[in-house]
Amino acid sequence: MRGAGRGHGTITIPLWIWVFAAAGGFFILLPLAAMVTRVNWPQFVPLVTSVPSLTALGLSLRTSAVSTVLCLVLGVPLAMVLARGQFPGQRLLRSLVLLPLVLPPVVGGIALLYTFGRRGLLGSSLSVLGIQITFSTTAVVLAQTFVALPFLVLSLEGSLRSAGTRYEAAAATLGAGPGTVLRRVTLPLVLPGLASGAVLAFARSLGEFGATLTFAGSLEGVTRTLPLEIYLQRETDPDTAVALSLVLVLIAVVIVGLTFRRTTSGLLKSGRTRDA
Amino acid sequence: MTTGPAVFSIDAAVADRGISVSLELADAETVAVLGPNGAGKSTLLGVIAGLLRPSSGHAELDGRVLFDAGTRWVPPHQRKIALLAQEPLLFPHLTVLDNVAFGPRSAGASRADARRAARHWLGEVEALEFAQRRPGQLSGGQAQRIAIARALAAEPDLLLLDEPMAALDVTVAPMLRKLLKRVLAGRRALIVTHDVVDALVLADRLVVLDAGRIVEEGPTRLVLERPQSAFAAGLAGLNQITGTVTEQGLVSADGMSISGVLDDAAVPGEPGVAVFRPAAVSVFPEPVHGSPRNVFAATITDLEPHGDQLRIRAGALAADVTLSAAADLDPAHGAVVYFVIKAAAVVVYPAKTGEAL
Amino acid sequence: MSPHSARIRPRRLSRAFLHRRPTHLAGLTCGLLLCTVLAGCGSPGVGTTGTGSAPATGASPRTGSASAGADLSGTLTVFAAASLKSTFTDLATKFESDHPSSRIRLSFAGSSDLVTQISEGAPADVFASADNANMSKLETASLLAAASANFASNVLTIAVPPGNPAGIGSFKDLGRSGVKVVVCAPQVPCGAAAAKVEQATGSTVKPVSEESSVTDVLGKVSSGEADAGLVYVTDARGAGSKVTAIDFPEAAKAVNTYPIATVAGSPHKELAAAFIALVTGPVGQKVLLAAGFGKP
Numbered sequence: 001m002r003g004a005g006r007g008h009g010t011i012t013i014p015l016w017i018w019v020f021a022a023a024g025g026f027f028i029l030l031p032l033a034a035m036v037t038r039v040n041w042p043q044f045v046p047l048v049t050s051v052p053s054l055t056a057l058g059l060s061l062r063t064s065a066v067s068t069v070l071c072l073v074l075g076v077p078l079a080m081v082l083a084r085g086q087f088p089g090q091r092l093l094r095s096l097v098l099l100p101l102v103l104p105p106v107v108g109g110i111a112l113l114y115t116f117g118r119r120g121l122l123g124s125s126l127s128v129l130g131i132q133i134t135f136s137t138t139a140v141v142l143a144q145t146f147v148a149l150p151f152l153v154l155s156l157e158g159s160l161r162s163a164g165t166r167y168e169a170a171a172a173t174l175g176a177g178p179g180t181v182l183r184r185v186t187l188p189l190v191l192p193g194l195a196s197g198a199v200l201a202f203a204r205s206l207g208e209f210g211a212t213l214t215f216a217g218s219l220e221g222v223t224r225t226l227p228l229e230i231y232l233q234r235e236t237d238p239d240t241a242v243a244l245s246l247v248l249v250l251i252a253v254v255i256v257g258l259t260f261r262r263t264t265s266g267l268l269k270s271g272r273t274r275d276a
Numbered sequence: 277m278t279t280g281p282a283v284f285s286i287d288a289a290v291a292d293r294g295i296s297v298s299l300e301l302a303d304a305e306t307v308a309v310l311g312p313n314g315a316g317k318s319t320l321l322g323v324i325a326g327l328l329r330p331s332s333g334h335a336e337l338d339g340r341v342l343f344d345a346g347t348r349w350v351p352p353h354q355r356k357i358a359l360l361a362q363e364p365l366l367f368p369h370l371t372v373l374d375n376v377a378f379g380p381r382s383a384g385a386s387r388a389d390a391r392r393a394a395r396h397w398l399g400e401v402e403a404l405e406f407a408q409r410r411p412g413q414l415s416g417g418q419a420q421r422i423a424i425a426r427a428l429a430a431e432p433d434l435l436l437l438d439e440p441m442a443a444l445d446v447t448v449a450p451m452l453r454k455l456l457k458r459v460l461a462g463r464r465a466l467i468v469t470h471d472v473v474d475a476l477v478l479a480d481r482l483v484v485l486d487a488g489r490i491v492e493e494g495p496t497r498l499v500l501e502r503p504q505s506a507f508a509a510g511l512a513g514l515n516q517i518t519g520t521v522t523e524q525g526l527v528s529a530d531g532m533s534i535s536g537v538l539d540d541a542a543v544p545g546e547p548g549v550a551v552f553r554p555a556a557v558s559v560f561p562e563p564v565h566g567s568p569r570n571v572f573a574a575t576i577t578d579l580e581p582h583g584d585q586l587r588i589r590a591g592a593l594a595a596d597v598t599l600s601a602a603a604d605l606d607p608a609h610g611a612v613v614y615f616v617i618k619a620a621a622v623v624v625y626p627a628k629t630g631e632a633l
Numbered sequence: 634m635s636p637h638s639a640r641i642r643p644r645r646l647s648r649a650f651l652h653r654r655p656t657h658l659a660g661l662t663c664g665l666l667l668c669t670v671l672a673g674c675g676s677p678g679v680g681t682t683g684t685g686s687a688p689a690t691g692a693s694p695r696t697g698s699a700s701a702g703a704d705l706s707g708t709l710t711v712f713a714a715a716s717l718k719s720t721f722t723d724l725a726t727k728f729e730s731d732h733p734s735s736r737i738r739l740s741f742a743g744s745s746d747l748v749t750q751i752s753e754g755a756p757a758d759v760f761a762s763a764d765n766a767n768m769s770k771l772e773t774a775s776l777l778a779a780a781s782a783n784f785a786s787n788v789l790t791i792a793v794p795p796g797n798p799a800g801i802g803s804f805k806d807l808g809r810s811g812v813k814v815v816v817c818a819p820q821v822p823c824g825a826a827a828a829k830v831e832q833a834t835g836s837t838v839k840p841v842s843e844e845s846s847v848t849d850v851l852g853k854v855s856s857g858e859a860d861a862g863l864v865y866v867t868d869a870r871g872a873g874s875k876v877t878a879i880d881f882p883e884a885a886k887a888v889n890t891y892p893i894a895t896v897a898g899s900p901h902k903e904l905a906a907a908f909i910a911l912v913t914g915p916v917g918q919k920v921l922l923a924a925g926f927g928k929p
Contacts, residue, residue, distance in 0.1 A: 113856055113858065117856060117857070117858050118857050118858050119856070119857045132813075134841075134853075134858045135813065135841035135842050135858070135859075166361070166363075166365055167365055167367060169325075169327050169352070169359075170359070170361065170365040171367070171378065171382075172326070172327070172351070172352040172353045173325050173326075173327070173352050173353070173355075173357060173358050173359040173430075173432075173436075174353075174358060174378055174379040174382055174426065174427070174430045175353050175354075175356065175379055175382040175383050175430050176353055176378070176382035177351075177353045177354075177382070178351075178353075180353075180382050181353075184367075184378070184381075185367055188367070188369040188370075189367075189368070189369065191369070213844075213845070213849065214849075214852070216842075217815065217841060217842025217843075217844065217853065218818065218842050218843055218844055218845060218849075219840065219841060219842050219843055220843070223842065224843075228845075231845055232818050232820050232821075232843075232845050233820070234745070234749075235743070235745045235818075235820040235821050235845065236745070236820040237820075238749070
């Protein structure tokens, strides 16, 4: 029944689809390959292990990890409310939450500046308390969270919708309260979606550039993440820039690979229900 | 009509689905709810379980108010009402044992106690060997057995079953029915089914729901022997004619007379129902005359195999004939034949009015 | 649409789009607008005289020293540092009105971006850099047709938000604790200049951010996030009333020189020489001076 999709079908894809698909694949892979050809291999290790490089990489990984946690804390409830709740303005909220996906990151940076900046909506009150977010690592995390949150919400909301409410209803009639249902049924069921959402959010945070540059600034060890370091190194030291770009690509490949493996295996597992 | 004082009662309406139902359940009683598709059976269970909000009404279980239109609403997890659905809906990420232990765990039992209870109930459904499996490794029948154990392990005050065998292979259903008969004995349960066998085997009482209203209810055997509604007659596999009781039998609203045996309660002049089995009908190509017999000219509307016989339908009436008899008859759609029924094979009994229900 | 408005359209090459951050898009839009406005202002007079007749202004005999009198034609592609946007747009308009059958295509970006693009084969005829370091990269790579000529200089100034909330009065004030200063990263010319000033004065600035471009420094200052930023005089002037410039004497320690040169392999060497002559000549100097640039 549900397993039908797993076998090889006899329906063939038109040839021209293959041609365009190949073109599409090349379009993505060729620039990456071109970049690899420009890597200064003998110097690769020293270049990527220089202090500024490692500092930027470390900062990127740390901030992206924190952003991912923040995305989970804020995004899981948001996705739950969007997928399960019923309230006026729900559609509008969904569209607005997804806005950072389509906004140029620099616009996000400007928006964050007007919110958390010294003269911003919240920032002006914060600066009275002696807190300035701009130019701090917190600003990096906020910028990353801002752009990454929709990825998590979108991924999780989709999983929640496709999981449906039947298992939750069954759990409720077995005496499980809403909290137990969430913890023991809903979240485990959407775990593949949650994991891929979190990984996507992490990847997006790792690649965040525009909003960070606009909102957080660029200072080694504080706000200069790997993409900013690459951008800066490009000015004087293209070799380092290319080497670091490759590092970023490799991290992205690993992340995307992990997500893909997880989600597909998750699907296969859930696809194997009943059918005696 | 309950077999004892009601421990569960519901009187509720779901306006947007056109459902209005009043139902009671005695202790240790299993009631089967039957009815055509879209009659509102699953909606009724949803309302009782707390998964759907009725537009008005009231329900109580063991003196606890479940809902009272607009004022009180107990959420599903506090009702102690378990719902076993058509699909087992075992949590795919938990082992069979932890699925069954889910109810006790939710009720606050320790992990060890919950698992102990789960083992007990797995034993009850003879599925202990599957304890460590994942739901994905079970067949449909096995999964439904586990689902039963899981529902029972929650120790519900009322068990709802929504066509628990509908999604199963016909070869698996009888085994599961036997299991249900055993575990439902002495339990309060409401089982929605479209299969009269379920009602016969599992239920003490039968409720027929049609278009959101209860059209008939009573002890299972009585309803099946003396069906009031056309649906119940269909379930029981009986031909049914409604009309007015006469000395000889019954006269239908359109003037058709049928001779039959009057039930003790049947009073001539009162509304009545006449039933006879399709197998009691003989079919002839020509009118036949003889001692007390009913003869109806009938235009064949449908022919279908029925066991080792052929069922000949003529409008609302049906006749079962042997295949050899059918070969002689050579029936065809639209052909006019004669249905002949001995008066002794027709039972006439009073029709119940709405108030009697 | 007058023929003129289509002529001077500083167009970044697609590579520049791929390389640069989106922040610069705003700058590009401004440039386009500015350019359209300029071209729109200039077009009616020139447009009516037609391309065949000699321009009434008679500026060409004075500026076109290398090929005086010859009617230069063709399209010249000029790659210029972003800080030259307004002055070079202005000069290109002048050049085109002097030589009506010529067209100048301008491409503005960071000097190092432009060097990268030229190294990768971008079709530039003339390159105007914001510093000698980037120019010498091309020289080293034998990508220059002739030695470069310096045509302008620029010095740093302190840009502060309007009202100067932190009360900055001198370069030393930048070292005060609690003052949030934004500078360019040492990798980019304005940052290198800032480092040079620091070294020369012996006072250290602890910046809260080292930006990759002057635009980003100005953005942080004009938005009020930073108390002060080190930018070039011309940048501060270009930002108008959004920032206030506080000149400081120590800036003289790091004078940035702008060189210009013809790119090797340019098919329009004569046209290129004429344009360079305009930039280095009195007309060019007047325009540059007006924008805040110093003598080379």
